[in-house]
Amino acid sequence: MTILSAVAAGVTYRSRNGAVEALKDVSLDLAAGEIVVALGASGCGKSTLLGLFAGFVRPTSGAVQSEGVPVTGPGPDRAVVFQDDALMPWLSAEDNVAFGLRLQGMGRAERLARARDLLAQVGLAQFAGHAIHEMSGGMRQRVGLARALAVKPRFLLMDEPLGALDELTRERMQVLLLQLWQGSGTGIFLITHSIEEALFLATDLVLMSPRPGRIVRRYRPEFARRFLAGEPIRAIKGDPQFLAMREELAGAILSEESEGLGHG
Ligand SMILES: Nc1ncnc2c1ncn2[C@@H]1O[C@H](COP(=O)(O)OP(=O)(O)O)[C@@H](O)[C@H]1O
Numbered sequence: 001m002t003i004l005s006a007v008a009a010g011v012t013y014r015s016r017n018g019a020v021e022a023l024k025d026v027s028l029d030l031a032a033g034e035i036v037v038a039l040g041a042s043g044c045g046k047s048t049l050l051g052l053f054a055g056f057v058r059p060t061s062g063a064v065q066s067e068g069v070p071v072t073g074p075g076p077d078r079a080v081v082f083q084d085d086a087l088m089p090w091l092s093a094e095d096n097v098a099f100g101l102r103l104q105g106m107g108r109a110e111r112l113a114r115a116r117d118l119l120a121q122v123g124l125a126q127f128a129g130h131a132i133h134e135m136s137g138g139m140r141q142r143v144g145l146a147r148a149l150a151v152k153p154r155f156l157l158m159d160e161p162l163g164a165l166d167e168l169t170r171e172r173m174q175v176l177l178l179q180l181w182q183g184s185g186t187g188i189f190l191i192t193h194s195i196e197e198a199l200f201l202a203t204d205l206v207l208m209s210p211r212p213g214r215i216v217r218r219y220r221p222e223f224a225r226r227f228l229a230g231e232p233i234r235a236i237k238g239d240p241q242f243l244a245m246r247e248e249l250a251g252a253i254l255s256e257e258s259e260g261l262g263h264g
């Protein structure tokens with residue numbers, strides 16, 4: 001079932017230096033329970049597209065809808081996770097996770113219980129009382145994920161959430177994300193410029209062209225579901241089918257870039 005949709009959406013930013021067409025004629029449905037990954041080069045409009053769904057950015061043309069109703073701003077049904085975790089460093093992990101629940105008016109005992117449960121799910125049970133400034137980047141990202149999940153959103157919108165992590169931590173977070181997603185019913189929209197990450201996580205992968213961003217190809221990788229069915233991660237990422245798709249995507253990105261130069 002489609003929850004969020006962009007319908008022929010375009011975004012042109014107007015600044016003192018003139019107009020920048022960031023997105024052009026983008027139609028994309030985000031279905032409940034899918035992991036939709038948008039892959040594209042830096043500057044192609046990925047954050048703009050996520051901003052449309054989050055309600056931070058208004059379309060200049062076309063429309064963005066949540067269950068058929070125009071999106072006019074942010075809402076608790078759509079939780080956003082950024083690369084820069086945007087946590088409050090002076091507060092404890094559990095207070096950060098409980099923060100959105102407090103805004104929703106939930107009582108202290110209930111919200112701390114939910115925060116601790118979520119911190120346990122992301123492997124931080126024993127760090128609930130620790131201040132954020134005492135934590136590593138990977139731990140902060142897990143707190144950010146727990147905070148986003150605390151409000152029980154229908155969609156998690158993730159803007160390069162793992163981009164600042166070292167390679168091994170990043171892979172652990174990919175695994176954690178799939179485990180949390182499994183059976184949650186929450187849809188995920190994640191943007192990345194890592195081809196490998198996109199292939200491993202996506203159940204629905206859209207490839208974007210360079211600016212103005214358009215959707216140029218769509219794939220339905222099976223690797224996330226294979227991993228959740230028990231296949232080891234190294235076997236998946238080393239599978240000839242995975243490697244072949246990785247090369248195909250790299251080639252598609254390069255050919256889009258050279259086409260863009262021709263128009264440029
Ligand atoms: N608020 C803004 N005002 C003007 N230009 C912007 C603004 N935000 C983004 N842009 C421009 O729009 C294009 C797409 O940006 P963005 O969506 O951030 O791309 P990505 O996330 O793929 O790197 C870039 O050329 C960027 O400089």
Ligand SMILES: [Mg+2]
Pocket residue numbers: 046047048159
């Ligand atoms: Mg971006």
